[in-house]
Amino acid sequence: xxxxxxxxxxxxxxxxxxxxxxxxxxxxxxxxxxxxxxxxxxxxxxxxxxxxxxxxxxxxxxxxxxxxxxxxxxxxxxxxxxxxxxxxxxxxxxxxxx
Numbered sequence: 001x002x003x004x005x006x007x008x009x010x011x012x013x014x015x016x017x018x019x020x021x022x023x024x025x026x027x028x029x030x031x032x033x034x035x036x037x038x039x040x041x042x043x044x045x046x047x048x049x050x051x052x053x054x055x056x057x058x059x060x061x062x063x064x065x066x067x068x069x070x071x072x073x074x075x076x077x078x079x080x081x082x083x084x085x086x087x088x089x090x091x092x093x094x095x096x097x098x
Contacts (some may be wrong), residue, residue, distance in 0.1 A: 030055045031065045038071055042086040 031037050031051065040046045040054070052062045066073050072085050 026055075031057070031062055034069045034071070037062075037065060037069060038089070041066070041071060043090065 029036065037051070040051050041048075046054075048059055048062045048066075052059045055062070063073065072081070
């Protein structure tokens, strides 16, 4: 028979596991998904701050996700080169609604 504290510990462990699973799924559906992030940044032209606000994460997390997914950051590559990249990939990457 489990004592009261062991029951609480098991419930908390189960809740943490469920939360981690939900968080992982949210990441896959938003900033961890190239199509979603491309749609927000390049087509909807949202700022990194606005995307971070939508995803409820810090600015740096979005910045790292852009680099990881291979979406150039306009400040690093220059405005003209960034727009050329967007035009090139706009038809190749499907638009994903919010």
